[in-house]
Amino acid sequence: MKTIITYGTFDMFHIGHLNLLETLASMGGRVIVGVSTDEFNEKKGKKVLIPYEQRARIVKNIKFVDEVIPEFSWEQKRDDVVKYGVDIFAIGEDWKGEFDFLSNLCEVKYLPRTRDISTTELKKSLKNF
Ligand code: C2G
Numbered sequence: 001m002k003t004i005i006t007y008g009t010f011d012m013f014h015i016g017h018l019n020l021l022e023t024l025a026s027m028g029g030r031v032i033v034g035v036s037t038d039e040f041n042e043k044k045g046k047k048v049l050i051p052y053e054q055r056a057r058i059v060k061n062i063k064f065v066d067e068v069i070p071e072f073s074w075e076q077k078r079d080d081v082v083k084y085g086v087d088i089f090a091i092g093e094d095w096k097g098e099f100d101f102l103s104n105l106c107e108v109k110y111l112p113r114t115r116d117i118s119t120t121e122l123k124k125s126l127k128n129f
Contacts, residue, residue: 002029
């Protein structure tokens with residue numbers, strides 16, 4: 001059984017997130033998701049609306065997901081890939097090239113993003129709602 005891992009904030013969970021997780025599950029293996037902690041999002045310079053506990057619980061309850069771990073640093077990916085015996089690291093193509101350093105440990109895939117949806121856009125449209 002293959003092990004696939006990805007990481008993300010998954011704030012205001014939307015169809016773009018679901019499509020990505022479904023694609024990972026379609027690769028036919030165990031799907032592990034590293035959900036960014038609130039503290040790590042501060043390091044990423046990313047403001048989040050929904051706190052980590054809620055974001056992690058939502059992702060954990062998505063049928064395509066087998067396990068959720070906290071993402072607390074940029075550096076943890078190499079250790080995670082070894083610790084969980086990861087075969088594939090996959091993430092949206094907005095990160096293309098950023099994680100190629102993992103390619104000596106596992107396959108690295110950059111996946112197409114879902115068009116016309118993002119947490120940033122959702123926040124904007126909520127302002128005018
Ligand atoms: N995504 C997507 N299509 C969208 C929006 C997001 O495929 N319309 C994907 C992103 O490419 C990412 C995942 O959904 O693979 C989670 O997106 P974010 O929560 O925005 O993740 P991000 O903040 O980019 O964190 O170490 C990696 C980072 O933690 C990634």
